[in-house]
Every structure is written in C-alpha cells, then in structure tokens.
Amino acid sequence: MTMSLVRKPTFSRSRIPSFASVFLLALTLLLLLASPSFPWTLTILHTNDLHGRLSPFSDPALGPESGGIARLATLIRQIRQENPETLLLDAGDRFSGTTLSSLFQGEAELVFASLLGYDALALGNHDFDYGQERLLYLRQRLAHLPFLAANILSEPEGKPPYPPSLYRVKNGVRILLVGLSTPETPYSTRPSNVAGLAFQSPARSLRAVMEKERGSYDLLIVLSHLGYEQDCRLAEEVPGIDLIVGGHSHTKIETPERIGRTWIVQAYQWGLYLGRVDLEIRERRLSQVKGKLLPLSSKIQADPLFASLVKHAYQERARPLMxxxxxxxxxxxxxxxxxxxxxxxxxxxxxxxxxxxxxxxxxxxxxxxxxxxxxxxxxxxxxxxxxxxxxxxxxxxxxxxxxxxxxxxxxxxxxxxxxxxxxxxxxxxxxxxxxxxxxxxxxxxxxxxxxxxxxxxxxxxxxxxxxxxxxxxxxxxxxxxxxxxxxxxxxxxxxxxx
Missing domain, CATH: 3.90.780.10 (5'-Nucleotidase, C-terminal domain)
Structure with missing residues (x-):
C-alpha cells in the first residue's frame, strides 16, 4: 500500500462565501462606484399648466411669437446635451384652453409630451376635461407616458387607477417621484369626468407612499397639482420632501423658494417659461439648490421638426373650420x-x-x-x-x-x-x-x-x-x-x- 505524501486541502463550508453574499457585496460596490463621492449636478426641467398651448402666441412680457412646443423642444435638447443627468417633469394641466386641444381632445398635447420624453407627469384637474375614457385611450396609445397620482382612488374598490409613484436612478442616486392631484378636481372639471374617483388628502397620501418606500430612496420629489399655497402647507405638514414641482395656481416663482428643508418651484403658465433647477448632490444627499425660469421668447429658435409636426399634423387639418x-x-x-x-x-x-x-x-x-x-x-x-x-x-x-x-x-x-x-x-x-x-x-x-x-x-x-x-x-x-x-x-x- 502506498501513501500520498501530498496532503489534499480541506475546506470548511463556513468559510466558503455564499452566492448571495458575493452578489450583495458586488452590488454594493457597484452602487458605491456608480454614486460618486464628489459633488455632481442633477438638473430638473419642469413645466406646468401648458393648457394646450402648442403654437407660439403674443405675450405682454415676452413679446410676439412667444412660447410654443417647438421652442420648448429646443431648450430641453440643449440642456440635456449640457447635462445628461437631467429629468423632465410636468405638474399637470396639459389639456384645455386652445382650439387644437378641443378639436383633437388632448391627442396633440400627449403626442408631443411623448416626443419630448417626460420622465413623469402629475394629473391636473383639466387633464380630465375630455373624460376618463379619453384619457385612458390616450394613455394606452402612449403607454410610456408615466402619469402619477398618489391621492386618487377608484370607488368602491379603493385601488389607485394611476401609479402613485415611480423611481428614476441617476448616478446611482435613487429618486422617488410622487404625483398629487388637487382635491378640487370634482368641482373644477365636469363631475361626470371623474365619476367613480375619490380624491384623497394629499398630505395623508404622500405620507403613505413615504412609509411604504422608506429606506428605498435617496431623494423625494413631489409633482404637485395643488397650487402654491397648498404646496407651502404640504412642505410644513410633511417633512422629508426635497423638492416640490408645482402647478395649478399658475404661480411665477422666479427662483426656488424654501420652507424648512423643502424647495418649491413653479413655472408660471402656458409654456412661456421652462423651469430649471440644478440640484448639487453630495454623497447621495441634496447639498445645494439653484434654479431659474428660462423664457421661451422669439430669441429661442424653434425646433424645425416639432414646428412642422404642429403645422402639418394639426393646424392644417383644423384651419378650414377654424x-x-x-x-x-x-x-x-x-x-x-x-x-x-x-x-x-x-x-x-x-x-x-x-x-x-x-x-x-x-x-x-x-x-x-x-x-x-x-x-x-x-x-x-x-x-x-x-x-x-x-x-x-x-x-x-x-x-x-x-x-x-x-x-x-x-x-x-x-x-x-x-x-x-x-x-x-x-x-x-x-x-x-x-x-x-x-x-x-x-x-x-x-x-x-x-x-x-x-x-x-x-x-x-x-x-x-x-x-x-x-x-x-x-x-x-x-x-x-x-x-x-x-x-x-x-x-x-x-x-x-x-
């Protein structure tokens, strides 16, 4: 009988790292690498209360040929090229207020919102002006448009017909976006348009989302179609909001306002301005905020593709009657x-x-x-x-x-x-x-x-x-x-x- 002089190595099972622990370690390392420790800038572009204003129009402050979806497209493209870490958000009321909106029942507004690539949109009261069936039809055709409404429930089931929130990740930072709609909606659109829907307390609904998602997000941004005064109250009542992107009251907030640790912005009305907020992120937390409203005057060159689509797809079809x-x-x-x-x-x-x-x-x-x-x-x-x-x-x-x-x-x-x-x-x-x-x-x-x-x-x-x-x-x-x-x-x- 011969014996080997070379001893075979033995391994303790307790010393072998499990696949799960290796995976978690790798994921942690990836997140740490993806989220730089040095400061970086997250840019938020925001609109609200566009009310169907796809074509340029005269404004007393900005002059003739102001606004319009084609100028908005130009600015958004330029800023995205400047900073790829950009989110585009809307605080509601894209529908109602122009001939094209009425004739095409909201189709044009959502087609262009889809082309612009919004990351999330709140639901305003006038977004129900053409009825729930029409809104559902347009959402199904443009399913990648993420409408959010945390405080709307269907009756009697008590289930949310729209997603309350969603996540966007930039540079490894987890950004929770929550939508809130005004409880005044049943009084400010035709009541039959919101039949079967219950509009809950915005503050209570927001707290419920925050509790459910606790520990899963780094930044909290609320898309609010409540109005400026209600946004201020929300910031006081619900601590922990980093930014409120507002609408409904058509308030012109030139630079971000702060209540406690919450910043509030709103970009006036009708697409006359594009709101821009630059958030400095340091170690996955908000450290500084800068913002302003960018006027869409005639000095901004209109995007030729968007201008052509407005003209040929909608204006020319409507012209004989109008x-x-x-x-x-x-x-x-x-x-x-x-x-x-x-x-x-x-x-x-x-x-x-x-x-x-x-x-x-x-x-x-x-x-x-x-x-x-x-x-x-x-x-x-x-x-x-x-x-x-x-x-x-x-x-x-x-x-x-x-x-x-x-x-x-x-x-x-x-x-x-x-x-x-x-x-x-x-x-x-x-x-x-x-x-x-x-x-x-x-x-x-x-x-x-x-x-x-x-x-x-x-x-x-x-x-x-x-x-x-x-x-x-x-x-x-x-x-x-x-x-x-x-x-x-x-x-x-x-x-x-x-």
Missing part, C-alpha cells in the same frame, strides 16, 4: 372680475338657445378674450374649449333667492341673463326676473352649462332642480346667437347693481 367668420365685433370683449360684456353675451346666448326665463354662466368657464374684428369659430373654441352642454332645469323662486345670494357672496362675477339684482352687504336684493320681482312660489326655468348643473364651481343648488333637459353644445348656442343678432352687444354694468 377660419370661418361668425360675426364682427367693434371692440374687444374681455374677461374680468365683475360683470363683463363677454359674460353677459354668453348668458344671453344660453337664454336665447333654450327659451329659459333666466340663464347663468360661471366666470371660470370663460377661458379667453374675444379681440375686436372678425370673430371666427377658432376664437369661439378658445373662449369655450370644454364642449359643455347647455342645460335647463326648474327651480322655485325660493330656491332662486338662495342662488342669487350665492352669486352676490361670490362678488357678482358670474354672468346672468333675464334677471337683475343689487348686492348689499354680500346678499342679493331687489331681484327682478324679466321686469317683475322674484315670486317665491313661482317655478322658473333656468339655463346653465352641464358643469354648473352637476354642482361644479360650487353651484350645488342647481342639482336640486327638476325636469333637467339638454339642448346642445355651448359653442353652438353662441354661434347661433351671434349669427342671429348681428351688431347686438349687451352693455356692461346693466344687470348687477352694487
């Missing part, structure tokens, strides 16, 4: 806080369209001014972009007294036709329907749009009416009135006495 002249106006018809000629004109068109005793038009539903000169179908689309139905309902004189008191308490800025009243100490007095005093026991027929009839803009009392009937689109009512009453412009200040 250029049809309906009437001529001798002076501008402007929106305003009190009684206006434009508001009275819209209310008159509703009353003539329906034959009602009186008509109402909420001031928030007037979305643009009418300039002097030819009034085209396109201009009417800009004034009335929501495709609301003209409705009638029946209310008693007693119910109307409560309604007129509500109008007086709102300052008398909502238009009326077929009635007059005086505001005294915040209440309505000397109410006339036609030329006769309001009769408490009489039943009156009242016209308004379906948004108001469903309780929108806090007109809850209209929901108490009986024999509700639809008559047609608001734009149809105005077009017929203008054609049937050429040169007739209601005077301002003739219906509400103060």
């Amino acid at each position: 250029e049809e002249v309906v009437a001529h106006c001798p002076y501008p018809l402007l929106r305003g806080e009190g009684e206006t000629v434009l508001g009275n004109l819209l209310a008159d068109s509703f009353r003539a369209f329906t034959g009602a005793d009186l008509a109402l038009f909420n001031r928030g539903g007037i979305r643009a001014d009418l300039p002097s000169g030819p009034i085209t179908v396109g201009k009417i689309f800009e004034v009335l972009p929501f495709s609301n139905q003209v409705m009638t309902t029946e209310l008693s004189g007693r119910q109307l007294k409560v309604l007129f008191d509500r109008l007086a308490a709102r300052g008398g800025g909502d238009a009326i036709s077929g009635a007059r009243y005086r505001i005294h100490q915040g209440r309505a007095e000397d109410i006339l329907i036609g030329d006769r005093p309001l009769e408490p026991d009489r039943i009156y027929q009242v016209a308004a749009n379906d948004f108001m009839m469903a309780g929108g803009d806090q007109f809850d009392l209209l929901r108490q009416g009986k024999n509700v009937r639809a008559h047609g689109l608001d734009r149809q009512a105005l077009i017929e009135y203008l054609r049937g009453h050429p040169g007739e412009w209601p005077p301002r200040g003739s219906r509400i006495e103060r």
Whole structure:
C-alpha cells in the first residue's frame, strides 16, 4: 500500500462565501462606484399648466411669437446635451384652453409630451376635461407616458387607477417621484369626468407612499397639482420632501423658494417659461439648490421638426373650420372680475338657445378674450374649449333667492341673463326676473352649462332642480346667437347693481 505524501486541502463550508453574499457585496460596490463621492449636478426641467398651448402666441412680457412646443423642444435638447443627468417633469394641466386641444381632445398635447420624453407627469384637474375614457385611450396609445397620482382612488374598490409613484436612478442616486392631484378636481372639471374617483388628502397620501418606500430612496420629489399655497402647507405638514414641482395656481416663482428643508418651484403658465433647477448632490444627499425660469421668447429658435409636426399634423387639418367668420365685433370683449360684456353675451346666448326665463354662466368657464374684428369659430373654441352642454332645469323662486345670494357672496362675477339684482352687504336684493320681482312660489326655468348643473364651481343648488333637459353644445348656442343678432352687444354694468 502506498501513501500520498501530498496532503489534499480541506475546506470548511463556513468559510466558503455564499452566492448571495458575493452578489450583495458586488452590488454594493457597484452602487458605491456608480454614486460618486464628489459633488455632481442633477438638473430638473419642469413645466406646468401648458393648457394646450402648442403654437407660439403674443405675450405682454415676452413679446410676439412667444412660447410654443417647438421652442420648448429646443431648450430641453440643449440642456440635456449640457447635462445628461437631467429629468423632465410636468405638474399637470396639459389639456384645455386652445382650439387644437378641443378639436383633437388632448391627442396633440400627449403626442408631443411623448416626443419630448417626460420622465413623469402629475394629473391636473383639466387633464380630465375630455373624460376618463379619453384619457385612458390616450394613455394606452402612449403607454410610456408615466402619469402619477398618489391621492386618487377608484370607488368602491379603493385601488389607485394611476401609479402613485415611480423611481428614476441617476448616478446611482435613487429618486422617488410622487404625483398629487388637487382635491378640487370634482368641482373644477365636469363631475361626470371623474365619476367613480375619490380624491384623497394629499398630505395623508404622500405620507403613505413615504412609509411604504422608506429606506428605498435617496431623494423625494413631489409633482404637485395643488397650487402654491397648498404646496407651502404640504412642505410644513410633511417633512422629508426635497423638492416640490408645482402647478395649478399658475404661480411665477422666479427662483426656488424654501420652507424648512423643502424647495418649491413653479413655472408660471402656458409654456412661456421652462423651469430649471440644478440640484448639487453630495454623497447621495441634496447639498445645494439653484434654479431659474428660462423664457421661451422669439430669441429661442424653434425646433424645425416639432414646428412642422404642429403645422402639418394639426393646424392644417383644423384651419378650414377654424377660419370661418361668425360675426364682427367693434371692440374687444374681455374677461374680468365683475360683470363683463363677454359674460353677459354668453348668458344671453344660453337664454336665447333654450327659451329659459333666466340663464347663468360661471366666470371660470370663460377661458379667453374675444379681440375686436372678425370673430371666427377658432376664437369661439378658445373662449369655450370644454364642449359643455347647455342645460335647463326648474327651480322655485325660493330656491332662486338662495342662488342669487350665492352669486352676490361670490362678488357678482358670474354672468346672468333675464334677471337683475343689487348686492348689499354680500346678499342679493331687489331681484327682478324679466321686469317683475322674484315670486317665491313661482317655478322658473333656468339655463346653465352641464358643469354648473352637476354642482361644479360650487353651484350645488342647481342639482336640486327638476325636469333637467339638454339642448346642445355651448359653442353652438353662441354661434347661433351671434349669427342671429348681428351688431347686438349687451352693455356692461346693466344687470348687477352694487
């Protein structure tokens, strides 16, 4: 028998590193290498409240040919080339407010958002203006557009119909993006557009996401369509937010504002500015913040591809209808806080369209001014972009007294036709329907749009009416009135006495 003089090595199983431990060690090393210890800059580009403004337009501050999606594309491309570590975010309300938005029901806005490559978008109240089915259809066609809404739940299931949050990783830093929508949405879009949705407390919903994702993120950025004041309150109530990218209030925040350890930004409205925030990151934490608004004036060259797409894919298809002249106006018809000629004109068109005793038009539903000169179908689309139905309902004189008191308490800025009243100490007095005093026991027929009839803009009392009937689109009512009453412009200040 021979014996080997060479001893075979033996290994203890406890000394052999497991595959899992090796993998975790390698992953840790990769993250450490991917996240540099020296400072680096994460650039946030942000927009909000674009409201369908794809084409350039004149702005008093920036001059003619300002804004437009093609100029926005140029700036975004330049900044991404300057710093590849860039995120592009939107804080809601891409829809409603222009002819193209109304005609194509939000398609154009989302096509261009997809081409721009947004990393995340909040849902604004006007993003529901064309209904949930339309929004779902567009999302399915453009599935890579990440809409976020942490405080929207479907009823009765209580499940989120939209993702509450998502992650983006830059230089190994884990960035948690959370979307919040205004709880005012059921009152600021047609209620049927959000039927079956429950809008929860933004602060409570955000805390729930933060608790669920605790330990998994390095930076927290909130895309908020709550408005500036609510953003400030959110920063106070929920510690731990690094940056709030805001919208809804159309606030022009020139440089980032700070509340506690939270920074707040907002880029005004209509794509007139692109917001830029440069976040200095040191050891996976925010160390410094610099930001500004970049004006999209005519000095910015429009991206030729985007400009061509706007023109050929949308403007030329819409032009024949939009250029049809309906009437001529001798002076501008402007929106305003009190009684206006434009508001009275819209209310008159509703009353003539329906034959009602009186008509109402909420001031928030007037979305643009009418300039002097030819009034085209396109201009009417800009004034009335929501495709609301003209409705009638029946209310008693007693119910109307409560309604007129509500109008007086709102300052008398909502238009009326077929009635007059005086505001005294915040209440309505000397109410006339036609030329006769309001009769408490009489039943009156009242016209308004379906948004108001469903309780929108806090007109809850209209929901108490009986024999509700639809008559047609608001734009149809105005077009017929203008054609049937050429040169007739209601005077301002003739219906509400103060």
